[in-house]
Amino acid sequence: MKAEIICVGTEILMGNIVNTNAAYIAEGLAGLGISCFYQTVVGDNDSRLLELFGEASKRADIVILSGGLGPTEDDLTKETVARAMGQNLVLDDKAWKQIQKFFEKRNLKLTDNNKKQAYVPRGAKVLYNKNGTAPGIIAESEKVTAILLPGPPGELRPMWDDQVVPYLKSLSKEAFFTEMVKICGSGESFVETDLKDLIDAQSNPTIATYAKTGEVHVRVTARAENEKEAHKLVKPVVKEIKKRFGSKIFTTDENVTLEAAVMQLLNENGLTLGTAESLTGGMLTSRLINVPGASDVIKTGFITYSNKSKRKFLGVKRSTLDKYGAVSEQCAKEMAKGCAAASKSDVSVSLTGIAGPDGGSEEKPVGLTYIGVSVLGKIKVKKYLFSGEREKIRESATAAALTLLRHCLLENLTERTFA
Amino acid sequence: MKAEIICVGTEILMGNIVNTNAAYIAEGLAGLGISCFYQTVVGDNDSRLLELFGEASKRADIVILSGGLGPTEDDLTKETVARAMGQNLVLDDKAWKQIQKFFEKRNLKLTDNNKKQAYVPRGAKVLYNKNGTAPGIIAESEKVTAILLPGPPGELRPMWDDQVVPYLKSLSKEAFFTEMVKICGSGESFVETDLKDLIDAQSNPTIATYAKTGEVHVRVTARAENEKEAHKLVKPVVKEIKKRFGSKIFTTDENVTLEAAVMQLLNENGLTLGTAESLTGGMLTSRLINVPGASDVIKTGFITYSNKSKRKFLGVKRSTLDKYGAVSEQCAKEMAKGCAAASKSDVSVSLTGIAGPDGGSEEKPVGLTYIGVSVLGKIKVKKYLFSGEREKIRESATAAALTLLRHCLLENLTERTFA
Numbered sequence: 001m002k003a004e005i006i007c008v009g010t011e012i013l014m015g016n017i018v019n020t021n022a023a024y025i026a027e028g029l030a031g032l033g034i035s036c037f038y039q040t041v042v043g044d045n046d047s048r049l050l051e052l053f054g055e056a057s058k059r060a061d062i063v064i065l066s067g068g069l070g071p072t073e074d075d076l077t078k079e080t081v082a083r084a085m086g087q088n089l090v091l092d093d094k095a096w097k098q099i100q101k102f103f104e105k106r107n108l109k110l111t112d113n114n115k116k117q118a119y120v121p122r123g124a125k126v127l128y129n130k131n132g133t134a135p136g137i138i139a140e141s142e143k144v145t146a147i148l149l150p151g152p153p154g155e156l157r158p159m160w161d162d163q164v165v166p167y168l169k170s171l172s173k174e175a176f177f178t179e180m181v182k183i184c185g186s187g188e189s190f191v192e193t194d195l196k197d198l199i200d201a202q203s204n205p206t207i208a209t210y211a212k213t214g215e216v217h218v219r220v221t222a223r224a225e226n227e228k229e230a231h232k233l234v235k236p237v238v239k240e241i242k243k244r245f246g247s248k249i250f251t252t253d254e255n256v257t258l259e260a261a262v263m264q265l266l267n268e269n270g271l272t273l274g275t276a277e278s279l280t281g282g283m284l285t286s287r288l289i290n291v292p293g294a295s296d297v298i299k300t301g302f303i304t305y306s307n308k309s310k311r312k313f314l315g316v317k318r319s320t321l322d323k324y325g326a327v328s329e330q331c332a333k334e335m336a337k338g339c340a341a342a343s344k345s346d347v348s349v350s351l352t353g354i355a356g357p358d359g360g361s362e363e364k365p366v367g368l369t370y371i372g373v374s375v376l377g378k379i380k381v382k383k384y385l386f387s388g389e390r391e392k393i394r395e396s397a398t399a400a401a402l403t404l405l406r407h408c409l410l411e412n413l414t415e416r417t418f419a
Numbered sequence: 420m421k422a423e424i425i426c427v428g429t430e431i432l433m434g435n436i437v438n439t440n441a442a443y444i445a446e447g448l449a450g451l452g453i454s455c456f457y458q459t460v461v462g463d464n465d466s467r468l469l470e471l472f473g474e475a476s477k478r479a480d481i482v483i484l485s486g487g488l489g490p491t492e493d494d495l496t497k498e499t500v501a502r503a504m505g506q507n508l509v510l511d512d513k514a515w516k517q518i519q520k521f522f523e524k525r526n527l528k529l530t531d532n533n534k535k536q537a538y539v540p541r542g543a544k545v546l547y548n549k550n551g552t553a554p555g556i557i558a559e560s561e562k563v564t565a566i567l568l569p570g571p572p573g574e575l576r577p578m579w580d581d582q583v584v585p586y587l588k589s590l591s592k593e594a595f596f597t598e599m600v601k602i603c604g605s606g607e608s609f610v611e612t613d614l615k616d617l618i619d620a621q622s623n624p625t626i627a628t629y630a631k632t633g634e635v636h637v638r639v640t641a642r643a644e645n646e647k648e649a650h651k652l653v654k655p656v657v658k659e660i661k662k663r664f665g666s667k668i669f670t671t672d673e674n675v676t677l678e679a680a681v682m683q684l685l686n687e688n689g690l691t692l693g694t695a696e697s698l699t700g701g702m703l704t705s706r707l708i709n710v711p712g713a714s715d716v717i718k719t720g721f722i723t724y725s726n727k728s729k730r731k732f733l734g735v736k737r738s739t740l741d742k743y744g745a746v747s748e749q750c751a752k753e754m755a756k757g758c759a760a761a762s763k764s765d766v767s768v769s770l771t772g773i774a775g776p777d778g779g780s781e782e783k784p785v786g787l788t789y790i791g792v793s794v795l796g797k798i799k800v801k802k803y804l805f806s807g808e809r810e811k812i813r814e815s816a817t818a819a820a821l822t823l824l825r826h827c828l829l830e831n832l833t834e835r836t837f838a
Contacts, residue, residue: 013455015446016629020437022460027434036432037467039460041441048456189532192491199492209491210430211571219433275701275722281708282694282701285722289700290810292776294724300732301722303694303704309719309762313732343728357711367524385524388550391709392573 001172003029004060005039006052008068008077009151013043021066021149021156028160032168033176033223033230034062044074053084057144062168067151069134071113078119078137078148085141087121095126095135102133127163131155138167177230178221180254181241184214184403191216194244198237205234213392214399215258247410258402263291265409266347271375274343275301276314276335276350278326279369283398284351300343304335314338314350327352329370332381336372348374349405351397355390369397373408380408420591422448423479424458425471427487427496428570432462440485440568440575447579449627450673451587452595452642453481463493472503476563481587486570488553490532497538497556497567504560506540514545514554521552546582550574557586596649597640599673600660603633603822610635613663617656624652632811633818634677666829677821682710684828685766690794693762694720695733695754697745698772698788702817719762723754733757733769746771748789751800755791767793768824770816774809788816792827799827 005025012019022039029036038059042048049068056063068077082089096118103110117134120126127136132155137148147164149156183191188211192199195218199207205222218241222233242249250261266273275285275298285301288294302313307326310316315338316331324330335350353369360366367386372379382404386396424441431438441458448455457478461467468487475482487496501508515537522529536553539545546555551574556567566583568575588595602610607630611618614637618626624641637660641652661668669680685692694704694717704720707713721732726745729735734757735750743749754769772788779785786805791798801823805815 012442013445013458014449014627015442015444016627018437018439018442019458023431023434023437025434026432030433037462037464038471039432039438041458043456045456052457187527189490189530190528192532193530196492208429208493210435211489213571213573217435219435277701279708280705281713281717282696282704282720282722285701286699286705286813289698289722289724290813292809294700298700298722299725300728301701301724303701303708303717303720303722305708305714305720306718313719355708387521387524388573389577390711392550394705394709395573 001034001062001174002060003034003036003062003064004056005029005036006049006056006063006065007039007041008044008049008065009041010043012041012067020153021151024153024157025064025066025160028165029168030178031176032165032172033174034168034172044068044076046076046080049077049080050084053081053146057084060144062145062147064147064149066149066156069117069136069148069150071111071117071133078121081139081146081148082121085121085139085144085146087124087139087141089119090122091115092118092120092126092135095120095128098128098135099133125167127159129155129159131158136163138164173225174223175225175227175230176221176223177227177234178219178254179234179238179252181218181220181238181245181249182251182256182258183216183218183245183248184250184258184399184406185248186216186245188216191218191245195241198240205237207237213395214403247407250406257291258399258406259287260291262402262406262409263288263294263297265406265413266297267293269409269413271297271346271409272344273298274339274345274348276339276348277301277303278305278310278335278351279353279355280351280394280398280401281305283394284349284401287398287402299345302339302342310335313342315341325364327354327364327368327370329381329383332370332372333379336374336379336381340374340377346376347405347409349401351401353384353386353393353397355393357390367393369393369400371397371401371404373405375408375412378412380404420453420481421479422453422455422481422483423475424455425468425475425482425484426458426460427463427468427484428460429462429493431460431486439572440570443572443576444483444485444579446629447584450595450597450638450640451584451591452593452640453587453591463487463495465495465499468496468499469503472500472565476503479563481564481566483566483568485568485575488536488555488567488569490530490536490552492532497540500558500565500567501540504540504558504563504565506542506558506560508538509541510534511537511539511545511554514539514547517547517554518552544586546578548574548578550577555582557583593642594644594646594649595640595642596646596653597638597673598653598657598671600637600639600657600664600668601670601675601677602635602637602664602667603669603677603818603825604667605635605664607635610637610664614660617659624656626656632814633822669825676710677818677825678706679710681821681825681828682707682713682716684825684832685716686712688828688832690716690765690828691763692717693758693764693767695758695767695769696720696722697724697729697754697770698774699770699813699817699820700724702813703768703770703820706817706821718764721758721761729754732761734760744783746773746783746787746789748800748802751789751791752798755793755798755800759793759796765795766824766828768820770820772803772805772812772816774812776809786812788812788819790816790820790823792824794827794831797831799823
C-alpha cells in the first residue's frame with residue numbers, strides 16, 4: 001500500500017513554520033509499513049492543489065492532507081479535494097453541534113464562517129475533533145482514499161493516533177518491523193564501507209545509513225505478513241551489524257539517544273558524574289541533563305571559561321597553565337581530576353579547546369580540543385581537531401565527549417573495577 | 420523569478436528527522452522576494468528524483484535541492500540532476516584537496532567513496548564547504564538553474580547565507596531590501612494582533628511574522644528598482660513597529676541572536692556575567708558562550724543540580740531549601756546572589772524549576788520555573804509556568820532567562836547605576 005503526504009499552508013511555504021506535521025505523519029506511516037515516496041507542501045491555492053492532488057492520486061492509494069480546514073475563505077483543502085473526487089459537501093450535524101459547543105464553552109461568538117467547517121463530503125467518515133473545531137475526513141473512492149486532517153499539531157496528532165492509525169491498520173495486509181542500530185565513533189563513509197556487501201545485497205530487509213554529529217544510524221527494515229515474521233528477517237542482519245561494530249553500537253532502540261545510553265550506563269552502575277566544560281560552555285551537561293532522571297547521576301557541573309576559574313574551582317595548577325596553556329593535554333587532565341574531587345563524583349569529564357573564530361594559532365589551530373575522562377581516579381585524555389564554525393565545533397566536541405566517556409566506562413566495566 | 424525546493428532524503432520521508440532545511444531555504448527565498456509554490460521531499464531514488472526534477476524544471480526557474488550529496492552508495496542527487504541537465508561530472512581538484520585535508524586533519528582513513536563527493540557537473544559553480552566534505556553546486560542551463568546543497572543543516576545554512584544568497588541577489592533585476600525586527604517577551608498572537616492593521620494593509624513592503632521559542636521575528640521586505648529605494652520603503656514600516664514594541668525589540672539585524680544582543684549589552688558596559696543553572700543544566704550558558712568573544716564577559720558558570728551543590732557552591736541556605744524548596748523564589752534569589760559572589764561577577768542569572776516529566780506536584784507543577792537576575796547587587800526574581808515536554812520547557816526557560824537578563828540590564832542602564 002502506497003501513501004502520499006500533502007501539507008497545505010502558505011505559512012509552511014514561506015518558511016514561517018517548520019513542517020512538523022509531515023514528519024509526524026511520515027513516522028506513523030513508516031511504523032505501519034505503508035510506503036510513502038513523496039511529501040509535498042503547497043499553498044492555499046485551488047488550481048495548484050487540484051493538480052497536485054490529481055498527480056498524488058495517480059501515484060498513491062492514500063493521499064493524506066493536512067491544513068486548510070479552517071473557517072476562513074482561503075481555507076479550501078476540503079472543497080478542492082471533494083471537487084476532485086466528484087463528491088458533494090453536506091452538513092454533518094454532529095460536527096456542527098460540536099463546533100457550537102466549542103464556542104459556547106469559551107464564550108466565543110460564532111460566525112457564519114464556522115458552519116463551513118461542519119460540511120463534509122457525502123458518505124465520508126468524519127473524524128471528530130476533540131481539540132479544535134475542524135473535523136478530519138476520510139473520503140473513499142475507487143481511485144483513491146483521501147484523509148484530511150487539521151493543520152494545528154495539537155489537533156492533528158491525537159486525531160492521527162486515535163482515529164487514523166486504527167483505520168489504516170484495518171486496511172493493511174502487510175506487517176512491518178524496523179530496528180535502528182546507532183553507532184558512535186565511526187564516520188558515515190566508514191560505516192557504509194564496512195556494510196557495503198550487506199547494503200548491495202539488500203532487498204528485504206532494507207538497510208539505510210543516516211549521518212548525525214558524531215553518530216551514524218543504520219535503519220534495518222523488513223516486511224512480512226505479520227510483525228513476528230518481519231522481526232525474524234531483521235534479526236540476523238542486526239546481529240551481523242552488531243558483530244562488525246561491536247561496542248561502538250550504543251543502542252538499537254530508535255528512541256534512545258547517545259546521552260541517554262551514557263546516563264543509563266552510569267545509573268546501572270550507581271556512578272555519579274561531574275562535568276568541567278570550557279569551550280562547550282555547558283552544552284555537554286545540558287544534553288545529559290535532558291535525560292529524565294539526570295538528578296540521580298549529575299550533581300554539579302563547572303563551566304570554567306577563564307584560567308582563573310579553572311584554578312579556583314578545579315585546582316588546575318598555575319604552572320600547568322603557564323607551561324602548557326589552557327588548551328593542553330595536561331590542563332584537560334587536571335580539570336578532570338579536579339572536577340571529580342570538587343564535585344565528589346565517581347566519574348568526571350573535562351573539555352578544553354579553541355572554538356574560534358579567533359584564538360587559533362599555527363601551533364594550536366581553531367578546533368583543537370582535549371577531552372579528559374576520569375573513572376574512579378583512572379584518567380584518560382584524548383586530542384581532537386574539529387572543523388566548522390564555532391557552534392559546529394562545540395557540537396562535535398560534545399558528541400566526542402559522550403563517545404569517549406562511554407568508551408572509558410565500558411573499558412572499566414569490562415575490567416570489573418567496580419565495587 | 421520562481422524557485423522550487425526539493426529535499427532529498429529517506430530519513431525525512433520516513434519521518435526520522437523534521438525537514439528544517441526546507442523552512443530555512445523558504446524563509447531565505449521569501450526574504451529575497453523569490454516566489455516558491457512547491458516544496459517536495461523525495462527519497463534517494465533515481466527515477467523518482469529524475470521525474471520530480473523534470474516537473475520542477477518546467478514550473479520554476481530555479482530548483483534548489485538539499486541532501487543526497489554524501490559519500491555513500493544511496494547518495495545520488497548530484498548524479499541524477501547532472502544526467503537530467505545533460506552535464507558530465509568531472510573531478511574538481513580544489514574540492515578533492517579540501518576533502519583530503521578534511522580527513523588528514525582528523526587522522527581519518529579516506530575511503531574510495533569520498534572521492535565521489537569531489538565530482539561536479541562540468542562548468543558548474545562550486546560552493547566549497549567549510550563545514551563538511553560535500554561541496555554545493557550551482558549548475559546552469561537555458562532551461563533551469565539547479566542549486567545543490569548538502570543535507571546537514573550545519574553545512575547547508577552557512578553555505579546558503581555566504582554563497583547562495585549573494586548569487587540569487589545577482590540574478591534579480593529588481594532589488595530587495597529586508598529587515599528583520601526581532602522581539603522578545605511577546606507571544607506571536609500578541610505581535611500579530613498589534614500588527615494586524617499593518618499586515619492587512621501590506622503589499623510592498625510585505626510583513627511576515629515568525630514564531631521562535633521566546634521570540635517573534637517580523638520580516639519586512641520591500642521590492643524596488645534598487646536597494647536604496649527598497650530601503651526607503653522598509654524604513655517607515657520598521658519605524659512604526661519599533662514605536663509599537665519599543666525596548667522589546669532587541670535587534671533589526673537578521674544575524675544578531677538574542678544571546679548576542681545580551682552579550683553586547685554586557686560587553687559595552689564592561690560587565691562580567693556569572694550563571695547558576697539548575698533545570699536548564701548549562702543550556703543558557705552554552706547559548707551565551709556560543710557568541711564569539713564570550714570569554715571577556717563570562718568567567719564561570721555553575722550547574723548546581725543537587726541541593727547540596729546549590730548550598731556548597733552558591734551558598735543557598737539549608738533553611739531556605741527546607742522551608743521553601745529548591746524551586747522557589749527564595750532559592751532563585753540566593754542562587755543569583757551566591758553566584759555573583761562566587762564568580763566575582765557584576766551580573767548573575769539563576770534558574771531553578773521542574774523540567775519533568777516527573778517531580779511535579781499539585782502545588783508545584785511541571786514547568787514551574789523561577790529565574791533570578793542580579794545586576795550590581797540589585798536582584799529581581801520572576802516566576803514562570805512553561806508547558807511542553809522536558810526539552811521544550813528547558814528551551815523556554817533559557818529564552819526567558821535571556822529576556823529577563825536583558826530587561827534588568829536595560830532597566831539599570833537607564834537608571835545610570837553604572838560606574
